[in-house]
Amino acid sequence: MPLRHVRAIVLRSHRVGEADKVVVFFTLELGKVRGMARAARRTKSRFGSSLEVGTEVDLTFFEKESRELVSVDRCDIVRSRFTELSDPILATTLGYLTDLVDGFAPERESNPRVYRLLRAVIDSMSTPETSELRARYFEAWLLRLAGFYPRRDHCPTCGRALAQEGARYLPDEHRLECRHCLSSGMFLAAETLAYLERIWKTPPSGIAAPGTAKVLRELGQFHYRLIQQQLEKDLKSHRVLEDLLEEARRS
Ligand SMILES: [Zn+2]
Numbered sequence: 001m002p003l004r005h006v007r008a009i010v011l012r013s014h015r016v017g018e019a020d021k022v023v024v025f026f027t028l029e030l031g032k033v034r035g036m037a038r039a040a041r042r043t044k045s046r047f048g049s050s051l052e053v054g055t056e057v058d059l060t061f062f063e064k065e066s067r068e069l070v071s072v073d074r075c076d077i078v079r080s081r082f083t084e085l086s087d088p089i090l091a092t093t094l095g096y097l098t099d100l101v102d103g104f105a106p107e108r109e110s111n112p113r114v115y116r117l118l119r120a121v122i123d124s125m126s127t128p129e130t131s132e133l134r135a136r137y138f139e140a141w142l143l144r145l146a147g148f149y150p151r152r153d154h155c156p157t158c159g160r161a162l163a164q165e166g167a168r169y170l171p172d173e174h175r176l177e178c179r180h181c182l183s184s185g186m187f188l189a190a191e192t193l194a195y196l197e198r199i200w201k202t203p204p205s206g207i208a209a210p211g212t213a214k215v216l217r218e219l220g221q222f223h224y225r226l227i228q229q230q231l232e233k234d235l236k237s238h239r240v241l242e243d244l245l246e247e248a249r250r251s
Pocket residue numbers: 155156157158159160177178179180181182
């Protein structure tokens with residue numbers, strides 16, 4: 001059996017049988033890989049906390065061509081934010097980011113830019129107050145890197161600059177048009193489009209919150225619409241996160 005050694009971020013895991021876990025890794029070299037971690041749930045497991053969601057690891061595994069799951073041999077922590085991100089909002093945000101990657105990344109297709117994006121956004125997470133911003137930032141870039149972010153410079157119908165007019169989204173055509181050309185549909189104000197430009201130009205650790213809360217709300221609704229269109233399903237972690245953020249806003 002060939003032994004492979006890769007760098008990976010843990011996307012999720014679930015229990016199987018008495019003591020084992022199936023773990024989904026997003027590897028730098030091979031993209032998404034599913035592995036079986038034997039005895040990972042024993043108290044003195046050799047894996048320790050290396051299989052926690054969002055942990056970056058050096059992963060060693062065996063694979064058999066006939067098997068869908070690789071066999072996890074070693075998993076050594078490179079970077080863990082498990083303790084710092086234990087707050088419920090932060091932990092849920094992290095779970096949402098990794099769910100998104102799990103949803104968007106095809107099996108065994110390397111995507112170093114998405115890998116670096118995920119690592120950088122996880123690194124930039126600090127307080128629950130910045131969670132919404134990090135989630136919107138990550139969605140924007142993930143959608144863009146996956147080629148699903150519609151053009152946002154000029155209205156394709158009349159040529160007006162969208163950044164001055166604001167835009168509406170036409171889902172059937174998967175495009176943004178100006179408010180003169182499209183009278184209904186999800187609206188993105190000019191300030192929301194301007195903030196999006198900042199997202200493209202700023203690393204996740206350096207981006208400041210927009211002037212008004214409305215910007216993140218509009219982006220969130222727009223992004224999730226795009227995500228649902230692409231994944232053709234709902235993500236439970238999205239709903240849980242939005243409920244937690246709503247609760248935090250009210251308190
Ligand atoms: Zn137009």
